[in-house]
Amino acid sequence: MAFLSNAILALVVLATSVLLLPRLAGTLLGLVFRSAGWLIRRRTRSRREYVIARARLEEEEHRVPRPKSSTNSLARSQAEDEDWEKVDSSSGAKTVSSNDNGDGSKNEGTTPDDWDGIIGFFHPFCNAGGGGERVLWEAIRATQQRWPKAICAIYTGDHEVNKTTMLERVENRFNIHLHSPTIVLLYLTTRKYVVSSSYPYMTLLGQSLGSLVVAYDAFTLLVPDVFVDTMGYAFALALCKWLFPTVPTGAYVHYPTISTDMLSSLDDETGVQGINSGAGKGLKGTLKRRYWQLFAQLYGWVGRHVDVVMCNSSWTSAHIRKLWGTSKAIESTEEGTGSSSSPAVVFPPTAVSELQSTITVDAESERTRQPVILYIAQFRPEKNHPLVLRSFARFLQERNRNPVFADNPPPRLVLIGSVRHSSPDETHIYNLRLLAHELKIRDHTTFLCDASWPAVLSHLGTASVGVNGMWNEHFGICVVEYQAAGLICVTHDSGGPREDIVIDLGDGATGFRAETEEQFAAAFEAALALPVEEKIAMRLRARRSALRFTEEEFAKKWLAQVQKLVKASR
Structure with missing residues (x-):
């Protein structure tokens, strides 16, 4: 009987140990991490104090009025400084009372910007x-x-x-x-x-x-x-x-x-x-x-x-x-x-407000649009530039059979994107240029690396179609920029463009979606072959849709x- 009791007790102790061991190990590991965190805080305390002191010093130097050529410029500089003292409602941050956090909660005794x-x-x-x-x-x-x-x-x-x-x-x-x-x-x-x-x-x-x-x-x-x-x-x-x-x-x-x-x-x-x-x-x-x-x-x-x-x-x-x-x-x-x-x-x-205030969409601006297909994307493999290049090459071959394009100038493909130097990006864009040469579209294709915003804005204002070829693009900022600028979108039928951007909001299509090389080529042709009235209508619908994605x-x-x-x- 005593042997049986001892055996049961041993089993209980063993079972308890097995159950508690992971929790004990987790607790010990947590203590190790928190101890390491405490040491890191202690060792970086002086740098933290320096960062804060340096920021406050730069703030004071920034506020010191500099000699200006006129009173108006001085007043303007002071006004710009004061903008950082307050919450700017134009940025999307609403003006709130001194004890309101801006999300409906109260913050006792403090102001929202303190x-x-x-x-x-x-x-x-x-x-x-x-x-x-x-x-x-x-x-x-x-x-x-x-x-x-x-x-x-x-x-x-x-x-x-x-x-x-x-x-x-x-x-x-x-x-x-x-x-x-x-x-x-x-x-x-x-x-x-x-x-x-x-x-x-x-x-x-x-x-x-x-x-x-x-x-x-x-x-x-x-x-x-x-x-x-x-x-x-x-x-x-x-x-x-x-x-x-x-x-x-x-x-x-x-x-x-x-x-x-x-x-x-x-x-x-x-x-x-x-x-x-x-x-x-x-x-x-x-x-x-x-x-x-x-x-x-x-x-x-x-x-x-x-x-x-x-x-x-x-x-x-x-x-x-x-x-x-x-x-x-x-x-x-x-x-x-x-x-x-x-x-x-x-x-x-997305710079929707700036694009819509800078670029107009009407019958007059339509005459200045060129048969340009624009692709704004970083030059990386996941952006699938080869799909766009091959689709464009197919489109060029097939457009000759469409009488709509008989008297129109040949279309062009403009690829704009950033390149991380000393990285695989440089090799990637080199291979893309080779592909354009092999597809015999080099004379119809332009590569622009690390273009400035004014240059991007210029192309958005004159191109006719905007394309995005990435599968499962997580969102697609460039697609929204296309819409805000009045371009007709041709995007991959997946990810963010399909779920959120190139959708019908109840008043008609805001662009085209495609998956394969053949579908992209057909979409390019359909977008450029639209009658002028339908082009303008689709551009305006896309601009209204883009208002959902403003900076504000x-x-x-x-x-x-x-x-x-x-x-x-x-």
């Missing part, structure tokens, strides 16, 4: 000049106008540019004017660990683990009061929560690192679903599928550590809900609240979510 903490923006490639960078700088502008005393620290690996040069490029490329004194660039030395070329195999896992190294590098430079990732490095946000549990984290997700669409593309036989179409065959394909499935589970677990989640489109939001949330949340939630199971959809900012709308929704992080950090 928060003077540090918001860290994790964006290692902030000088890339793409749509993701426009989101970053618009977010910073909205944040500055809402909290003028806050410091915006950008973690970047762009060592080749200083702050002055960076802000000049932002103004030149995006026409975004920022307040220099409260912006700090913190230079990372480990950015190479998130470059895809560093991982020939298991790239997704390699980049994700590499982002932990880069994030640690960022925190050893400065621990912010609020940490926001604007590039898609969910693992960096999780590391922040492990090291600094009290630091609120936010994610603006442009594109899920992995999605169910990527998994389904492994079985695609058409070749239109991205660069991995049909790659699920054989032993290698089976291993790739299992690797992606396991990574999706890890990505979902990491994503659930984020406090506030914003997505740039309905397509992205649906995938993030499925990966980071629960099936119950997916079924019950209609509007995003900013949680991992219910992300807030915050459409990227972005600022309003961005601030509503960031307000939660600021409130949590107080």
Whole structure:
């Protein structure tokens, strides 16, 4: 009997140990991370004090009146300075009372613009000049106008540019004017660990683990009061929560690192679903599928550590809900609240107002439009420039059979995009030029690298058709720019363009959608062959549709979510 009692007791102890061991290990691991976080805070305290002191000194120097050639210019300079003292309603941040946070909540005894903490923006490639960078700088502008005393620290690996040069490029490329004194660039030395070329195999896992190294590098430079990732490095946000549990984290997700669409593309036989179409065959394909499935589970677990989640489109939001949330949340939630199971959809900012005020759409302007097909996209493989080049070549061959084009000048294809120097982008654009030569369309094709905003604006005002060939484009800022400028859109029938942008709002089509080379060529022909009246009508419908994606709308929704992080950090 005693032996049986001892055996039962031993089994109970063993079972209890087995149950408690994972929890105990988790607790010990948590203590290790928090201890490491405490040491990082302690070691970076002096740098934090220097950053704050330097920002305040630059602010004072900025406010010192400089000798001007006239009284009017001095008054104008002072007026511009005063703009940073207040919340600018034109940016989308509404004017609120002294105890209103702007989201309906109250903030006892403080004014809405008195928060003077540090918001860290994790964006290692902030000088890339793409749509993701426009989101970053618009977010910073909205944040500055809402909290003028806050410091915006950008973690970047762009060592080749200083702050002055960076802000000049932002103004030149995006026409975004920022307040220099409260912006700090913190230079990372480990950015190479998130470059895809560093991982020939298991790239997704390699980049994700590499982002932990880069994030640690960022925190050893400065621990912010609020940490926001604007590039898609969910693992960096999780590391922040492990090291600094009290630091609120936010994610603006442009594109899920992995999605169910990527998994389904492994079985695609058409070749239109991205660069991995049909790659699920054989032993290698089976291993790739299992690797992606396991990574999706890890990505979902990491994503659930984020406090506030914003997505740039309905397509992205649906995938993030499925990966980071629960099936119950997916079924019950209609509007995003900013949680991992219910992300807030915050459409990227587009220069809609500027484009519509600069470019007119009427019978007179239609006469100045040229038969130009415009593609604005970074020169990277995922943008699928070869599809557009081949489609354009097919269109040129087939247009000769259409009498509508008999007396018209030959159409041209203009490709505008940024190129990351000393990167695979340069090789990619070289190969695209070779392809244009092989397709015998070189004389009808123009490549413009790193074009300035005025140059982009000029092409938007004179082109007739705007194209986007990327499969599952997460949103498609360039497509909205096409619409706002009055171009007729021809986009890939997937992702954000299909879900949110090139849609019928009840008064008719706002563009064309296609998937294959043949469909794109047919869409080019259909768009350019439309009668003048129908062209103008479609352009005007597209411009009305673009009003959903203004900078003001972005600022309003961005601030509503960031307000939660600021409130949590107080």
